[in-house]
Amino acid sequence: MRKDNPIGIFDSGVGGTSIWKEIHNLLPLEHTVYLADSANAPYGEKPPEEIVRLSVKNTEWLLQMGAKIIVVACNTATTNAISHLRSSYEVPFIGIEPAIKPAALKSKTKCIGILATKGTLSSALFAKTSDLYSRDNKIVEVVGKGLVEEIEKGEKDSPFVREMLAELLQPMINAGMDHLVLGCSHYPYLIPTLEKILPSHVQIIDSGMAVAKQTKVVLQSLDLLTQDQQQIPEFFTNGDPKILQGIIPFPADSFKVGFQNF
Numbered sequence: 001m002r003k004d005n006p007i008g009i010f011d012s013g014v015g016g017t018s019i020w021k022e023i024h025n026l027l028p029l030e031h032t033v034y035l036a037d038s039a040n041a042p043y044g045e046k047p048p049e050e051i052v053r054l055s056v057k058n059t060e061w062l063l064q065m066g067a068k069i070i071v072v073a074c075n076t077a078t079t080n081a082i083s084h085l086r087s088s089y090e091v092p093f094i095g096i097e098p099a100i101k102p103a104a105l106k107s108k109t110k111c112i113g114i115l116a117t118k119g120t121l122s123s124a125l126f127a128k129t130s131d132l133y134s135r136d137n138k139i140v141e142v143v144g145k146g147l148v149e150e151i152e153k154g155e156k157d158s159p160f161v162r163e164m165l166a167e168l169l170q171p172m173i174n175a176g177m178d179h180l181v182l183g184c185s186h187y188p189y190l191i192p193t194l195e196k197i198l199p200s201h202v203q204i205i206d207s208g209m210a211v212a213k214q215t216k217v218v219l220q221s222l223d224l225l226t227q228d229q230q231q232i233p234e235f236f237t238n239g240d241p242k243i244l245q246g247i248i249p250f251p252a253d254s255f256k257v258g259f260q261n262f
Contacts, residue, residue, distance in 0.1 A: 001068045001091075003226045006031040006234075007215065008067025010058040013041035013152045013239065014247050015186025016073030019096060021249055022212035023071065024233060027219075031231040033065050035260070038239025042148035043076040044117025044184070051119060055081035059089060061262050067091060068224050071215060073185050075116060079123035092222065094215050097129060098183035099207045104133040106203070107179050111138040113172030113202075116183025118143045126183075140172045144184060151186045154243045157193045165190065166197050173199065182206040189247065236260040 007027070009020050013036050020034050035058055037043075043051050055077045062070055071094045072078045072085070078095035085093050098120065103112045112133075120126055121141050130139055147168075150161050172180065180202055182188060188206045195204070219225045233255045237244045245257045 001224060003068075003224050004031065004228050005066045005068035006033045007069055007071065008033050008035070008062030008065060009071040009073050010035040010037065010055075010062060010077075011073040011185055012043040012054075012076065013038040013148065013186065014237070014244050015148065015151060015184065015189065017235075017244070017248055018188040018206070019071060019073035019185050019208050019211050020233070022208040023215055026212040027216055027225070029226050029228060029230050031226070032233045033062065033067065034233065034235045035062060036235070036237035036239060036244055038152055038237050038243070041152050041239070042117065043074060044119040044143075044148060046119065048080045048119075048123075051077055051080040052084050055085060056088070057262065059085055061260075063089070063091065069094065069215065069219060071211065072096065073211070075184050076119035076123075079120050079125040092218050094211060094218060096185060096207050096211050098126065098181045099205045099210065100129055100133050100139070100181055103179035103181050103205050104137050107137060109176045109178040110136065111140065111176045111178065113169070113175070113177035113180045114139060114141045114183050115144045115168065115180060115187060116141070117148065118145070120183050138175060140175045140177060142168050142172060144168060144187065147190065148184065148186050151189055152239065152243065154246055156189050161190070162193055162197065165193060169194075169197055173202075177202060179203050179205055232256055234258070238262055
């Protein structure tokens with residue numbers, strides 16, 4: 001594997017760009033190829049075998065693009081499919097899970113809220129992590145039903161989204177949470193809206209920076225960090241390219257966006 005091969009990143013849609021942003025900021029010289037499977041979003045309501053099938057499809061496409069490492073920038077795909085991917089391919093995989101541990105260690109009220117998809121919350125991997133930290137903490141899990149669909153349409157702060165969030169958050173607020181864990185890579189794009197609704201003492205935690213740091217650690221261990229000049233990131237989607245382009249937090253002339261029928 002060559003050092004100048006790209007970091008491959010996939011998600012069920014545009015949400016994983018929140019992970020890509022952290023990777024790009026930490027490793028600006030790395031060539032990145034991002035794959036948004038928006039035509040099949042959301043993954044959170046699909047059965048596990050379908051999530052595995054889609055994750056394999058995305059992996060195969062990124063391998064064709066020469067990916068030297070693959071970041072599964074989707075909580076649902078990580079918790080349901082990453083074990084299968086790791087046992088099926090030689091390329092290293094980095095996954096993303098809800099950041100329950102840091103929330104549990106920091107919580108003063110010993111009450112943590114987790115906003116995630118049904119697919120993540122019902123997975124065996126999530127249950128194992130949750131059980132570990134629920135011994136000393138009350139964990140209130142809420143399925144963010146409908147949120148991914150709104151973000152995939154480019155809606156992050158509409159009155160409808162604010163109303164949805166207010167209703168979803170209320171059980172966690174009532175329970176006394178002081179940390180809200182975002183268990184979907186789409187949800188960091190809701191942080192400005194969440195901050196308008198949540199009490200000021202509630203801290204929001206997502207996993208983006210942790211994933212970026214782990215990606216760097218793995219590439220270093222394999223001597224695969226590139227020293228080349230910065231390359232233009234590439235983004236591909238089987239949905240509306242305009243939605244993807246509108247959510248990437250960089251000037252339009254600093255990246256490439258394309259439609260890919262996969």
